[in-house]
Amino acid sequence: GENVEQHPSTLSVQEGDSAVIKCTYSDSASNYFPWYKQELGKRPQLIIDIRSNVGEKKDQRIAVTLNKTAKHFSLHITETQPEDSAVYFCAASRGAAGNKLTFGGGTRVLVKP
Amino acid sequence: DGGITQSPKYLFRKEGQNVTLSCEQNLNHDAMYWYRQDPGQGLRLIYYSQIVNDFQKGDIAEGYSVSREKKESFPLTVTSAQKNPTAFYLCASSTYPRVPQETQYFGPGTRLLVL
Numbered sequence: 001g002e003n004v005e006q007h008p009s010t011l012s013v014q015e016g017d018s019a020v021i022k023c024t025y026s027d028s029a030s031n032y033f034p035w036y037k038q039e040l041g042k043r044p045q046l047i048i049d050i051r052s053n054v055g056e057k058k059d060q061r062i063a064v065t066l067n068k069t070a071k072h073f074s075l076h077i078t079e080t081q082p083e084d085s086a087v088y089f090c091a092a093s094r095g096a097a098g099n100k101l102t103f104g105g106g107t108r109v110l111v112k113p
Numbered sequence: 114d115g116g117i118t119q120s121p122k123y124l125f126r127k128e129g130q131n132v133t134l135s136c137e138q139n140l141n142h143d144a145m146y147w148y149r150q151d152p153g154q155g156l157r158l159i160y161y162s163q164i165v166n167d168f169q170k171g172d173i174a175e176g177y178s179v180s181r182e183k184k185e186s187f188p189l190t191v192t193s194a195q196k197n198p199t200a201f202y203l204c205a206s207s208t209y210p211r212v213p214q215e216t217q218y219f220g221p222g223t224r225l226l227v228l
Contacts, residue, residue, distance in 0.1 A: 001172070006155075034216060034217075036219075042221070042222075043203060043219040043220060043221050043222055044156070044203070044219050045219070046216050046217075046218075049216065089155055089156065099144060099207060099209035099215065099217070100146075100158055100161060100171065101146075101156075101158070101217060102158075103155035103156045103157070104155055105154060105155045106153070106154065106155050
């Protein structure tokens with residue numbers, strides 16, 4: 001089955017700096033890659049996703065890049081703000097057989113004011 | 114994701130007891146999912162269902178059971194066979210298979226604790 005690895009597990013940045021989280025996946029048939037943000041004790045919420053026919057996608061301060069050849073994708077947050085502090089999860093799916101998502105282990109991001 | 118509800122918010126289980134977690138959605142989504150999240154870890158898939166009266170095991174189905182008698186509802190039972198049930202349980206839904214690769218939306222979760 002699919003295996004998703006996520007790094008780093010914790011990330012501390014100064015407010016205004018950029019944060020980058022990287023994920024690698026094992027199943028070359030995976031074609032859908034969402035990123036979720038989870039605040040303490042809350043539900044995961046989708047912040048951005050990318051499909052395999054696209055190499056990069058941006059939404060304001062958030063961007064995701066995908067390298068299908070190397071089987072890795074990354075989340076980039078620019079101009080970080082204290083409210084960006086949370087745990088971020090990447091995931092991968094083949095889009096078939098139930099659209100099952102396989103999640104990475106998560107990255108705890110702390111933005112220091 | 115506001116259309117997915119889970120109850121209760123907290124649930125306490127005694128040794129040898131079966132407990133059932135509720136998940137309801139009014140989004141007209143076909144697919145529903147149950148995930149388990151342990152402290153400091155990612156989400157792991159327990160069961161999923163693509164259509165009424167049909168469901169499949171995920172990666173960690175042992176000690177759990179589900180039913181899908183209605184499109185809106187996908188309850189999860191944690192049986193006494195699950196020896197380490199303490200975790201945060203999240204239900205999700207999506208429009209799959211009508212729209213492949215569609216986003217999964219999560220409910221607010223149920224935190225299960227063992228007495």
